[in-house]
Amino acid sequence: MDPAGDVLATVMGMNTARDVWTMLENSFNINHRKTFDPLMNPQGSQKEVEKLVNPSYKVELNCSRETPSMVFIKEHRELMIEGEKWMKDAANSCTIAPALVTTVVFAAAITVPGGNHGNTGLPIFSKEAGFIIFAISNGISLFTSTTSLLMFLSILTSALYTEHDFLFLLPEKLIIGLVNLFLSIIFMMVAFSMIIYLVLGQRQWILA
Numbered sequence: 001m002d003p004a005g006d007v008l009a010t011v012m013g014m015n016t017a018r019d020v021w022t023m024l025e026n027s028f029n030i031n032h033r034k035t036f037d038p039l040m041n042p043q044g045s046q047k048e049v050e051k052l053v054n055p056s057y058k059v060e061l062n063c064s065r066e067t068p069s070m071v072f073i074k075e076h077r078e079l080m081i082e083g084e085k086w087m088k089d090a091a092n093s094c095t096i097a098p099a100l101v102t103t104v105v106f107a108a109a110i111t112v113p114g115g116n117h118g119n120t121g122l123p124i125f126s127k128e129a130g131f132i133i134f135a136i137s138n139g140i141s142l143f144t145s146t147t148s149l150l151m152f153l154s155i156l157t158s159a160l161y162t163e164h165d166f167l168f169l170l171p172e173k174l175i176i177g178l179v180n181l182f183l184s185i186i187f188m189m190v191a192f193s194m195i196i197y198l199v200l201g202q203r204q205w206i207l208a
Helices: 003-013 042-050 068-075 077-094 096-110 129-157 169-200
Strands: none
Touching (some): 077 129, 077 169, 096 129, 096 169, 129 169
């Protein structure tokens, strides 16, 4: 007679040993966290638990003919819907800034500071070091802002998210979009500073 074995068999029969980590039992359950932070998701907790359980439990069916993964997806359906709504709202709000930055730096690229030579058409300040810094910074800002805009639009235009998207794909897209947005603003400010230097560089009393 093995008491421990009897207890385990009873628990297995109650359908909890393999499914307990998938249930939203109460507000203190680690899987019940909201997705305000896309990096904190129950799917990640599921992967950690999978490393601890018997591999055979991952594919074993319960009395309802469901695997643990199927139970997990069913129990977190509402949480996934809320996460999708939050992700799209965040992406929608973040598309405004890179769109504005792209417009500004593109206009600056085709309207060079100081104008062009009438004969050659080359920028007047083309030989200045400040102009080279402006051109490089403006180009990087245009590239990063466009990348950021595309990342946010890809989140908005996705027709349907799966539970696996919340683990890697969506957080990566959001982080890439935010990092590129941050870089585009920095390089835009550098380009603007070079414009001020080129146009007003000889007027020390203004810059003082």
